[in-house]
């Protein structure tokens with residue numbers, strides 16, 4: 001028995017290694033400007049004479065970690081009484097470094113930061129060596145067609161200006177990326193196609209991304225004082241690797257198709273979110289408890305909550321609460337609830353939010369009415385937000401620029417007791433909404449009892 005187990009583990013190890021290598025090769029195709037995992041820099045600009053700007057550079061970084069194997073950084077004080085700090089991969093104690101870029105300042109203080117990748121460490125000027133790199137940012141299979149930025153935290157509004165130079169100061173492509181920070185923003189993936197960058201001088205998209213002489217990122221901390229923002233990665237990716245998909249199940253418990261026509265729906269993430277967080281993925285994560293996206297990488301399913309769903313049947317109506325963040329102008333929310341649990345959103349009252357529009361960022365409660373005959377049980381729901389009307393008003397539409405999809409399952413009309421026990425353990429750590437509904441004391445005791453019985457059984461089998 002033990003020998004068989006070790007052979008199984010050996011095979012598993014080989015398979016896992018092959019998978020890891022395949023995955024590694026696939027991701028090596030992307031061009032990372034910087035993951036901020038190497039090359040510690042600490043800049044502190046303040047109002048002291050001679051320190052209105054602070055600059056530094058690192059060189060000879062490992063190939064592949066930082067574009068051009070070098071990085072120049074600049075921090076600029078603008079106003080206020082505290083330091084303007086730019087910390088890249090700094091020591092956070094115990095010999096551990098942060099593996100991220102952090103730009104921060106105190107209350108009342110404003111400032112800016114600039115990071116340049118041009119292969120040079122000369123900081124006598126804060127202008128790039130415009131033809132220092134000559135790299136091909138499109139180089140990948142599939143070809144990189146977009147810039148990717150992974151933001152970890154931001155507490156106020158800011159702008160990231162990305163500029164790629166093609167050999168001279170007047171020949172460049174540029175994109176101003178708005179970030180709408182909040183104390184609760186913890187992860188936003190952003191992807192902007194090269195063709196959407198402005199073109200200056202002799203720059204022509206997208207072919208000239210094959211001859212990028214220098215890349216520059218400017219962080220504007222003058223829009224709001226007291227900005228703190230953390231960035232984990234800047235690079236070039238195929239757009240299709242960074243999309244926002246749903247996680248409705250594609251099979252019912254009897255393996256019949258369910259919601260399969262909705263699996264292809266996706267958004268191209270550009271900062272407009274349900275809730276505060278959005279992590280990109282390369283495909284849908286269909287899952288029985290609509291938590292495949294929750295469990296994949298960062299849990300970004302934070303935009304919609306069902307209020308007291310156990311009381312919904314008796315009340316005749318229910319309340320949901322949803323939050324929109326990163327909205328410029330007016331944005332549009334759509335929602336569907338599969339009241340009769342037949343695997344579609346086509347029946348009476350199932351399209352509950354129809355291009356709901358309001359300007360700016362907000363949280364909103366909404367009463368939903370369900371058809372008579374709606375019974376106690378699990379119901380699936382899909383919500384989408386997009387920046388223009390009639391673009392995400394279909395639960396299946398794909399390729400929506402900006403916005404997010406979030407899928408949920410709620411138990412309405414009571415508290416489930418006779419459900420598959422695995423569902424409790426599978427969902428307990430990942431889906432706060434579901435946990436609140438399902439984890440009664442009896443269920444906790446039952447899960448503990450079954451876990452104990454399984455452990456005994458396994459012990460006897462060894």
Ligand SMILES: [Ca+2]
Pocket residue numbers: 273274275276277278300301302303404406
């Ligand atoms: Ca979200």
Ligand SMILES: [Ca+2]
Pocket residue numbers: 244245278279280281293300
């Ligand atoms: Ca996601």
Ligand SMILES: [Ca+2]
Pocket residue numbers: 338339340341342343344345346347350
């Ligand atoms: Ca239905």
Ligand SMILES: [Ca+2]
Pocket residue numbers: 247290291292293294301406407408
């Ligand atoms: Ca989900």
